[in-house]
Amino acid sequence: MSDSGPAPSPIVIAGAGIGGLTAALTLRQAGHDVVLMDKARDLAEVGAGLQLSPNACTVLNQLGLLDDVVELGYAPGNLRIWSGKSGKQISEVRLGDFVRGRHGAPFVVIHRADLQQALLKKVKDTPGISLQLGTELTNAKTGQSGNLVCTYQSLDQIGTLTCKALIGADGVWSKTRRLIPNHKNAQFSGHVAYRSTIPIEKAPKRWQQDSGLWLHKDSHLVHYPVKSGKELNIVALATEDWQDETWSAPVSVELLLRRFHDWPTESRNVLHTPDSWLKWALCAVDASGPWTHGNIALLGDAAHAMLPYMAQGAAMAIEDAAVLATHLPADVDNIPAALRAYERIRKPRVVRIQNTGFRNAKIFHMSGVFAAARDMVLKSSKPENLTARFDYIYSWSPA
Template sequence: MIDAGAEGPRIAIVGGGIGGLAAGAFLRREGISATVYEQASQLREVGAGLVVAPNTARLLRRLGVLAALAARAVRLDVGWEFRRWRDGAVLSAEDLASACERLYGEHTYTAHRADLLEALRSAVPDGGVRLGSRCVDLTVRGDGRPVLRFADGETVEPDVVIGADGIHSVVRGAITESASATYSGLCAFRALVPSEHAPDFARRAAQTLWIGPGHHLVHYPVSAGRSVNLVAFAPARDDAVESWTATATVEEFLAEFEGWDPRLTALIRAAGTPGRWALLDRAPLRRWSEGAVTLLGDAAHPMFPFFAQGAAQAVEDAAVLARCLADDLDDPPRALRRYERLRIPRTSRLQDASHTRSLVNHLPDGPDQQARDRSFAEADPLVANGWIYAYDPDDALLNTADA
């Protein structure tokens, strides 16, 4: 048991991305202070767009930041709009404008990652984020206290460490079994197109997925409609790397979608320098915590982006973790064990579902593809995925007894 003192445990959050700032924000909501250590010299989110589904929106509302984000985002009227690769024929589409709030109590939005990051930052106390602090090592003393070491030579000995330091997590490597990555055979392209250069169909308040043999592409507007976000998936080249900062050329992007509907290739042609990164496959971890150290977000459960739930699951992690610590401040290791019991089954299910989705989206033309297209026309993905969108951490906590 940790002697946390009268002011509560000293909590260090390693990583100032979406998950780390969400953890800081939800801990503050529970009356618990924490320090976020971020390696960058300024808070910024690389990448481009993301989907803020109802399970994320309700948590942002509880933090008091949803209205500010919504002003910079786009509320979707249409989602799960699947189109055929060659001619753009609509296979199915979901009326989010009328159904989403009725089913789940919140709308679905699309946003630039930087806008979500800023919204979460506004819910973290001033002075709660230390920039330019790159964690290079984590050890645990004989008495169980974690020791963090930073690139500038600083050493910190908190009571609790939350590793929110992404897919290449230093914290994960120190406390849990190796999450060895395997080659998925896929890479992702991403790009932003200024709305004035985008065709009309791409400027709609719609999340559209074009699917075809071995490839698919998703687009939707972000930044209050000022840009259109593109993210596409294709077979990976040997030199692709798992990095948000690697780039490709528009010509390389276009080559992957040669022969697709001309409207889609015109949208790609309007993009600036696209990013490109490899998708590496990782099996779900069996545990996230060791003593007073735990993981959150991509450090715990990196997943393929095919259900657009990576950021959402990090925010959910943060909400559950904060409540578990608030309920058991005198024994953080026990609180962290409860947290991982609550979260691992759900995030593992999403990792598996996201993995399977690529096989469905990338079928070659033929009988299986035709059967899939018929099933899309008959499906209601907004209802079928209710297990994702209806999730409420408060309900999960109420329904799970302490160990």
């Protein structure tokens, strides 16, 4: 990479996860030259599945990616809620045609690697986006011209790149966030997630069609089909300490079964099926902290990593990318003001959804009389009414 980059003054995006890839496309659509750098030499999404609600699908549709996403993913008709104590169904939330009719976009579940590949292909096919893998953003400072000068490390080389703005889409352990005064650091939430996938035919029949949410004391289980319905994604979540040295680690099935020892045999049999499991520490970044400073802005997990108990982390990153681009037209003359406006618009919504995720952590993991009261409310609610509670999330579209 030369000192001046592929264009006189591109926007640099640090991080080519779901947020960074989407932002590269939206900012390019707005007319900017974009340099998208990721420290990884190959982009290979780890983890398993992802639920994409209509608010995220609306943005993907505007980028011309929704047909691919629907084809690679799966559109469940319902989310069935089960008791992880008795094994019986408690309630259901209507998805499928009901959600599509209500919000004009589908609710899709997809393997993360499939979403990433669809975004990546579009990025590679789009002139004006320069993808730089194996390139880690290490610093950024304002130069004499008032433009930003980013420092990056690529292989053994250290280089600089002048840009008009830096977007930190570099995830929960963001380096860009450190450039923002008074930023809030990521904190371990006291929750962990075990993730894997199995061939769909190895799952019990009643797990194969719809999404499932199982609730039990201090733990819950989420599953849904991915890979056009050929595989089942399973996430087992629990309140737990983190003792490993890394933030994700392979884990033995025996350890997982010990943690889920009081679950029904049917669920334990499913947990026993995968050859391997990965365990993740769930960390959060307080979304009410600052997201911008001068010509620098954060996006996605870098700004607001959240518990996955609303299944909205990636959706919020995708929304961020769409809103950021509406505030940065090609002829924008006051970039810091535009970035502050982006932060002002996005923050209340993201803070609300992050807080709902924290609240769900308590509700999902209730026990005793509290769990019984929760289940009674769920049982007496109509499936369509349970879906309607998410209207404020699903009905969103970029201005």
